[in-house]
Amino acid sequence: MDYLDYVQMTTGQKIAYKFKSFFTGIPVAIKKFFLAIGMLIKKFFNFIGNGFKGYGSRFVKGDIGTKLSYIVMGAGNMFHKQIGKGLCFLAAQCAYIYFMISFGMNYFQKIYSTDVEVEPGVIVNGAIGKVPVHKTTNMFGIEEIDNLDTLDDSNRILLFFVMTVIVSVVFFVLYIANTKSAYASGEEIKNGKKPIGFIDELKTYLDERFHVTLLTVPIVLLFLFTILPILFTIFMAFTNYDEKHQPPGNMYWWTGVTNFQDVFYSDPMKSATFGKILVWTLVWAVFATFTNYIFGMILALLINKKEIKFKSFWRTMFVVTAAVPQFVTLLLMRLMLDDKGAFNNMIIALGGSSIPFLTDCTCARITVIIVNMWVGVPYTMLITSGLLMNIPEDLYESARIDGANAFQQFTKITFPYIFFVTTPYLITTFVGNINNFNVIYFLTGGGPSPAEYYQAGQTDLLVTWLYKLTVVSSDFNLAAVIGIIVFIICATGSLITFNMSKAAKNEEEFS
Amino acid sequence: MTNTDSKAMQSGYASKKKAVNTLVYIILTVMVLIWIFPIVYLVMQSFRGEPGISTSYLIPKQWTFDNYIRLFVETDPKTGAVLPMDEMRFPYLRWILNTLLVAVLSCVISTLIILMVSYALSRLRFKSRKMLLNMGLILGMFPGFMSMAAVYAIMEIFGLKQQLIALVIVYSAGAGLGYQVAKGFFDTIPRSLDEAAKIDGATRNQIFWVIILPLSKPIIVYTALTTFIGPWTDYIFVSYFMKDNKDNWTVALGLWNMLGNQTMADWFTVFCAGAVLIAIPITILFVIMQRFYVAGVTGGAVKG
Structure with a gap:
């Protein structure tokens, strides 16, 4: 349809058209999403394929030094008179070999141990760690009995295993860099140039390769304290690391996808809890996002109405409430909304009967949504206020000259503008609300908690359930499963919308 | 008419x-x-x-x-003597000092990390840039405290179990993922500045320290404030990391514990006093940085 046809439609038709195109757009967006994933996978394999091709051809074309560097790292560089760089590579290789022999190999062997007696009489295949076998032969061929008290700590073994894998990947990247560097310096010598000296090369890390200098420390920290724990947690989801299998003292072992099966269907209590919490999480996220958005926008419009005075006073009053730490205001609200709290006291003093704000399922759910408005509306107001001031005034002027009334100005100018600019914000708030820990945990603690819920209550979200599973009941494997599911929900949601919105394409606009 | x-x-x-x-x-x-x-x-x-x-x-x-x-000040109910801080039931001053220590350290480290990462991702062009941006996006989608138990295990191995320094590490090690707002700011600084400096023979290192950072005072203030406020309001990590080690509690965890079932009736008004004292500085800081906040979440659509 042409733009001209669209403009000639009545408002009703336009809205219908928008709705239609939104819903017909969804399958296309999903298709695009999967295509994008497919492209990514293809790119990844291409990358690896090209890597292998380059690896082979460099070996064939390179001189003897380059060929040597395929076994002894840094040899090529030293051969090409880049002593400093070569020594660095060699040191890295020695360090890695020492690390693997004294530390890493151990965990590759122990990560999947067969025939382990985890408890007296219970033999398990795939345990993480070994219980010392009753009888072993030592290096002189004499049988001896091991100390049976020391169990391997599954936690450490899994963790060190992941650590060893990461170190190995890093080493592999270094190794490839070594072969590339050897080949490059060899080519330069072939072409009659002198390869770059060590000091000059170090200097490039302040200029052409400044990004390496800036990013190394942050990325190392991310690997140690974000990526390593996340991988560790993902592995946990495939073990039976729960309350009964806590190292040290007990081992845990690989159980495949049992935990996922439990959560989805096989364990009646867990799967029922999961289903209910998932539905409530989504309902909550939709309500929490849109109530905040709509009321925040109305508030911003009221404050920014041209004739209203003391704009910054009104704004500050609301901002102040958002600024007080949430754990303070929310804990206070919990006490105020208690069955014997301030609100009920006041209601009774006024002659009413008390309301079970937080102790009845429906009431509690409505309460958390309303209190969340109290928490979130000032934020939306702040953001939409900023945007409102940004709309060019001449748009309104020409609209007024054309005879548009206030309502038309809102629907034709203000709303489309704000909606367009805040779409990314809406997505992040939606994802943020799926992960909204504070409001639920401080206000209701997840309650009311009937007995048919597994370690959860009727207002619990997936993330607060995750928290309780970790902190209260130590069901680390289940918590890991929930974490993965939350990740998948958030990732699909934001990637689909990210593909739909144009904002993603405009990244380079400013530069 | x-x-x-x-x-x-x-x-x-x-x-x-x-x-x-x-x-x-x-x-x-x-x-x-x-x-x-x-x-x-x-x-x-x-x-x-x-x-x-x-x-x-x-x-x-x-x-x-x-x-x-x-x-x-807490007095012994029997003798009426003033108790030393170690014996106090709720040593508020100790919590404040703990939180201050954690907040200052993680503020300094995180601000540095965020500025470095966002500058590199915004103004330098290199081969793995797109990949790093996507990686940041993906890692950011994992629930923040999903791997809490794993981080705790790592801290235990490093001998930092229930130590304040563990909190500093937790709050600042992940800072690399919080580059979006600062990156949005760096994106808006005209490219021609860099190019002019480059023609004059400046290295990228010099451009960062001498040209870009002095222009970025607002975003440095914003980053420092947010990373400073974080530890004051975080409950999740402290509650899991410190558990019953009362000496290392922060304000959020301490105040939360004041409202336990046993102590609530007696300590509620004290909780309110403690909350007011915390809320005042944080509110002031928040009001200062609100305009940067808006610019941040709308992706630089608003010029603050």
Whole structure:
């Protein structure tokens, strides 16, 4: 349809058209999403394929030094008179070999141990760690009995295993860099140039390769304290690391996808809890996002109405409430909304009967949504206020000259503008609300908690359930499963919308 | 149309407008009252002399400063002697000092990390840039505390179990993922500045320190404030990391514990006093940085 046809439609038709195109757009967006994933996978394999091709051809074309560097790292560089760089590579290789022999190999062997007696009489295949076998032969061929008290700590073994894998990947990247560097310096010598000296090369890390200098420390920290724990947690989801299998003292072992099966269907209590919490999480996220958005926008419009005075006073009053730490205001609200709290006291003093704000399922759910408005509306107001001031005034002027009334100005100018600019914000708030820990945990603690819920209550979200599973009941494997599911929900949601919105394409606009 | 007609119409229009504005004022006033009520309630309770959790009235009948004094001084119920901080049931001052230490350290480290990462991702062009951006996006989608148990295990191995330094590491090691706002800011600084400096022979290192950072004061302030406020308001990690090690509690965890079932009735008004003391500085900091906040979440659509 042409733009001209669209403009000639009545408002009703336009809205219908928008709705239609939104819903017909969804399958296309999903298709695009999967295509994008497919492209990514293809790119990844291409990358690896090209890597292998380059690896082979460099070996064939390179001189003897380059060929040597395929076994002894840094040899090529030293051969090409880049002593400093070569020594660095060699040191890295020695360090890695020492690390693997004294530390890493151990965990590759122990990560999947067969025939382990985890408890007296219970033999398990795939345990993480070994219980010392009753009888072993030592290096002189004499049988001896091991100390049976020391169990391997599954936690450490899994963790060190992941650590060893990461170190190995890093080493592999270094190794490839070594072969590339050897080949490059060899080519330069072939072409009659002198390869770059060590000091000059170090200097490039302040200029052409400044990004390496800036990013190394942050990325190392991310690997140690974000990526390593996340991988560790993902592995946990495939073990039976729960309350009964806590190292040290007990081992845990690989159980495949049992935990996922439990959560989805096989364990009646867990799967029922999961289903209910998932539905409530989504309902909550939709309500929490849109109530905040709509009321925040109305508030911003009221404050920014041209004739209203003391704009910054009104704004500050609301901002102040958002600024007080949430754990303070929310804990206070919990006490105020208690069955014997301030609100009920006041209601009774006024002659009413008390309301079970937080102790009845429906009431509690409505309460958390309303209190969340109290928490979130000032934020939306702040953001939409900023945007409102940004709309060019001449748009309104020409609209007024054309005879548009206030309502038309809102629907034709203000709303489309704000909606367009805040779409990314809406997505992040939606994802943020799926992960909204504070409001639920401080206000209701997840309650009311009937007995048919597994370690959860009727207002619990997936993330607060995750928290309780970790902190209260130590069901680390289940918590890991929930974490993965939350990740998948958030990732699909934001990637689909990210593909739909144009904002993603405009990244380079400013530069 | 005669002159009087138009005047009458104008006055009718004006009075209608006036009515609308009055209505808006009334709505705004009511909303402000609703929003400000819990805050007023908090302040009032902190000055309340009567014991107990809740009253059916807002303004205390007995005004007192005792709640604020009890935060810092606790006397032995039998002898009446002032207890040293180690024996206090709720050593508020200790929590403040702990939080201050954690907040200052993680503020400095995180600000540095965020500035470095966002500068590199915004203004330098290199091969793995797109990949790093995507990686940041993906890692950011994992629930923040999903791997809490794993981080705890790592800290245990490093011998940092229940140590304050573990909190500093947790709050600042992940800072690399919080580059979006600062990156949005760096994106808006004109490229020509870099190019001019490059022609004059400056290295990228010099450009970063001498040209870009001095221009970025607002975003440095914003980053420092957010990373400083974080530890004051975080409950999740502290509660799992410190557990029962009372000496290393931060304000958030300590105040939360004041409202335990056993102590709630006796300590509620003290909790309010403690909350007011924390809320004042944080509110001031937040009001300072609100305009940067807006610029941040709308991706630089607003020039602050």
